[in-house]
Amino acid sequence: xxxxxGDRRASATTAMAMASLACILPRAALAxxxxxxxxxxxxxxxxxxxxxxxxxxxxGFDQSTPAGLRSSxxxxxxxxxxxxxxxxxxxxxxxxPLDLAWKCWSKEPFTRDQFSxxxxxxxxxxxxxxxxxxxxxxxxxxxxxxxxxxGWSSICSKAAIASxxxxxxxxxxxxxxxxxxxxxxxxxxxQEQPGHEHxxxxxxxxxxxxxxxxxxxxxxxxxxxxxxxxxYADAYHVLLENAPPPWSALGLLPAFIDGMLEGAPATAHFxxxxxxxxxxxxxxxxxxxxxxxxxxxxMSAIPSVYSSRMTAGFxxxxxxxxxxxxxxxxxxxxxxxxxxxxxxxxxxxxxxxDGYVWIYSEKINWWTGAGISDAYIQAIQQAKASH
Numbered sequence: 001x002x003x004x005x006g007d008r009r010a011s012a013t014t015a016m017a018m019a020s021l022a023c024i025l026p027r028a029a030l031a032x033x034x035x036x037x038x039x040x041x042x043x044x045x046x047x048x049x050x051x052x053x054x055x056x057x058x059x060g061f062d063q064s065t066p067a068g069l070r071s072s073x074x075x076x077x078x079x080x081x082x083x084x085x086x087x088x089x090x091x092x093x094x095x096x097p098l099d100l101a102w103k104c105w106s107k108e109p110f111t112r113d114q115f116s117x118x119x120x121x122x123x124x125x126x127x128x129x130x131x132x133x134x135x136x137x138x139x140x141x142x143x144x145x146x147x148x149x150x151g152w153s154s155i156c157s158k159a160a161i162a163s164x165x166x167x168x169x170x171x172x173x174x175x176x177x178x179x180x181x182x183x184x185x186x187x188x189x190x191q192e193q194p195g196h197e198h199x200x201x202x203x204x205x206x207x208x209x210x211x212x213x214x215x216x217x218x219x220x221x222x223x224x225x226x227x228x229x230x231x232y233a234d235a236y237h238v239l240l241e242n243a244p245p246p247w248s249a250l251g252l253l254p255a256f257i258d259g260m261l262e263g264a265p266a267t268a269h270f271x272x273x274x275x276x277x278x279x280x281x282x283x284x285x286x287x288x289x290x291x292x293x294x295x296x297x298x299m300s301a302i303p304s305v306y307s308s309r310m311t312a313g314f315x316x317x318x319x320x321x322x323x324x325x326x327x328x329x330x331x332x333x334x335x336x337x338x339x340x341x342x343x344x345x346x347x348x349x350x351x352x353x354d355g356y357v358w359i360y361s362e363k364i365n366w367w368t369g370a371g372i373s374d375a376y377i378q379a380i381q382q383a384k385a386s387h
Contacts (some may be wrong), residue, residue, distance in 0.1 A: 053355055054350050054353050054355060054356065054357065054387065055082040055083060055131070055132045055355065055356055055357075056080065056081050056082050056083075056346075056350070056356075056357050056358070056359065056380075056384060057081060057082065057083045057084065057085065057132065057134065057229075057356060057357070057358040057359070058079065058081040058083070058084045058085070058358070058359055058361075058366050059084065059085035059134075059136075059175065059358050059359070059360055060359075060360050060361035060362055060364060060366075061361065061362045061363075062361070062364065062365040062366055062367055062368075063084075063085060063086070063087055063136065064084065064086060064087070064367060065086055065087055065088065065089055065118070065121075066086060066088060066117075066118045066119075066121035066122045066125070066169065067117070067118075067121045068086075068367070069084065069086060069121070069122075069125055069130075069133070070121045070122075070124050070125050072367050073125055073127060073130070075367060075368075076130060076366065076367060077127060077129045077130060079366050079377075080377065080380045080381050080384060081130070081359075081366070082129070082130065082131055082132050083130050083131060083132035083133045083134065083172060084130065084133055084134075085133075085134045085135075085136050085175045085358075086133060086134070086135055086136065086171075087099065087100070087101045087135075087136050088100040088101070088115055088118045088135055088136075088162075088165055089115075089118065090110060090114035090115040090117075090118065091114060091117070092114060098110055098114055098115075100115070100135075100137070100158060100161065100162060100165075101135075101136040101137055101138050101177075102138055102140060102141075103141075103158070104137045104138065104155060104158045104159065104162070105137075105138065105139050105140060105141060105142050105143075105144060105155055105187070106141050106143060106144065106154070106155075107143070107144055107148075107150070107151045107154050108154065109154050109157065110157070110158050110161055111161075112161055112164055115161060115165060118165060118169070119164075119165060119168045119169055121169075122165070122168065122169025122170060122171065123168065123169060123170070125169075125170070131172075132172040132227075132356075133170075133171050133172055134171060134172055134173055134174060134175040134227075134229060135162055135165055135166055135171050135173070135174055135175065136174075136175045136177060137159070137162055137174055137175070137176050137177065138177045138179075138181065139177065139178050139179070139180065139187055139188075140177075140179075140180070140181040140182050140185070141182050141185055142180065142182060142185040142186070142187035143182075143185045144187075145193075145194050145195075146187075146193065146204055146207045146208060146211060146252075147195070147207060152211055152214060155215065156214050156215055156217075156218040157218070159215055159218035159219045159221075160218045160219075160221045160222065162174060162219060163218065163219050163220060163221050163222040163223045163226065164221075164222040164223075166222070166223040166226055167222040167223035168222075171223075172226070172227050173223075173226035173227035173228055173229070173269070174219060174226055174227075174228045174229065175229050175231075175273075176228055176229060176230050176231070177231045178230055178231055178232045178233070178250070178253060179231055179232060179275070180249070180250075186249060187252070188208075188248075188249065188250040188251060188252040188253045188256070189248070189249050189250070189251060189252070190204050190205075190245070190246050190247075190251050190252060191246070191247065193252075201245065201246040201251070204252055205245070205252060205255045206255070208252040208253075208255040208256045208259065209255040209256065209258050209259040209262075209301070210259060211256060211259060212255065212256040212257060212258060212259020212260040212261075212262070212263060213259040213260070213262050213263035214259075214263060215256075215259070215260060215263065216259060216260030216261065216262070216263030216264035216268070217263040217264065219260075219264065219268075220263075220264045220265055220267070220268050224265055224267045224268070225265075225267040225268060225269070226268055226269070227268075227269040227270075227271060227355075227356075228260075228264075228268065228269065228270050228271065229271045229273040229313060229356060229358070230257070230270070230271065230272050230273055231273060231275045231315070232250060232253070232275055232276075233253070233257055233270075233272035233273075233293075233296065233310065234253070234254050234257060234272065234293075234296030234297070234299040234300060234306070234310070235272050235274060235276065235289070235292035235293045235295070235296045235312075236250055236253070236276065237250070237254065237296070237298075237299050238292040238295045238296055238298065238299070239276050239288075239289065239292040240276060245299075254296075254299040254300055254301075255301065257270075257300070257306075257310075258300055258301050258302050258305075258306070261302065261305050261306065261309055261310075262302070262305070269309075269311070269355075270309050270310050270311065271310075271311050271312070271313045271354070271355060271356055272293045272296065272310055272311070272312055272313065273313040273314070273315055273356060273358060274289050274290075274292075274293065274312060274313060274314050274315055275315045275360075276289055276292070277289050277314040277315050277316060277349065278315055278316065278317035278320060278360065279317065279320055279336065280314070280316065280345055280349070281337075281341055281344070281345050282344075282345070282348065283348040283351075283352070286314060286345075286348050286349055286352050287352060289312075289314070290312045290314075290352055293310060293311070293312040294307070294312075296310065297310075311354035311355055312352075312353065312354045313353050313354065313355060313356035313357060313358070314349040314352070314353055314356075314357045314358075315357075315358045315359075315360055316337075316342070316345055316346060316349060316357065316358075316359055316360065317337075317359075317360045317361070318337055318342060318359050318360070318361050318364065318376065319335070319336075319337075319361045319362055319363045319364055319371070320336040320337060321336060322334070322335070322336045327362075327363040327364075327371065329364075329371060329372055329373035329375075329376060330373060332373070332375060332376075339373075339375040339376050339378070339379040340379060342376065342379055342380075343379030343380065343382055343383045344383075346359075346379070346380060346383035346384075347382075347383040347386050347387070350383060350384065350386075350387045351387060359380070
């Protein structure tokens, strides 16, 4: 969900940040946690899906790191997923953690050497099951002016580091979280940009497109064929936003994406991963959402390029809460998604997706097996096996 002042997800931002930091654990601790993961029985039909085009990705508050993946690989390979989303941390000269995901869109400079340990950990990971792992990048803090050349040089240098991490570490690509978590810096909202009183929307739109070209080129500067998943992209305007771009919370995003499409080589792959699908339960809703991706071409200045390159995926929030409710896998009748309906939704998402479905969670830790029950696991496995 897009964060506006007072939005419930604003408070969740802190929790997500803490969850990310919690992933910087000693490897011994991660290995110890992994010992409690339940054994999932992978069927022959599910194993065959590893060669299929549609992949199932795990991402949530349990987000781990390259070190965590290395330490807990065997445990994560027993889950129903084909890949995970990771956060890359480096270290400065004082041993202070550097969070690439939450600091990419900032003026703070990073270097490759600071992330050398992350590369070593990724190179040590060898898995025939977790074939599609992604590196997270946010647009938070987003405190860089669109017209700040030095600031954008820093952003693009970190995007190049991300490209290097993906190439050296064998990652599939980028989970690009375009949600504006910091209400003070809604970078795609024209009405809140510094200098908007003196520059027309069109000036910012053109500048966002220019920065998109730079950013897209940087993301592909080392790994030329990344898959880039967007939590929100042009479909947002078709499905959720009624305001015209100058008044839309994400009004500058379509221009930025146009630039990325122009700056990235033809070998890069783009996916509107549709966070809007979080609560979808039926095929008709998913079909409408996918149509929203196609209709997103209306927001693009290069609609033919957009149509030829932007594909559709789906995000499902398995432990999505009911109003005033709490996630309880042991008593699923009280949950928004019960096992069977979630399995149905997942099966339809896998059927309609152009390549990726991701399961989001906040109360589940797939690395340790906490917060999930066999009924939900079986529903996921059966959904995958049906395709």
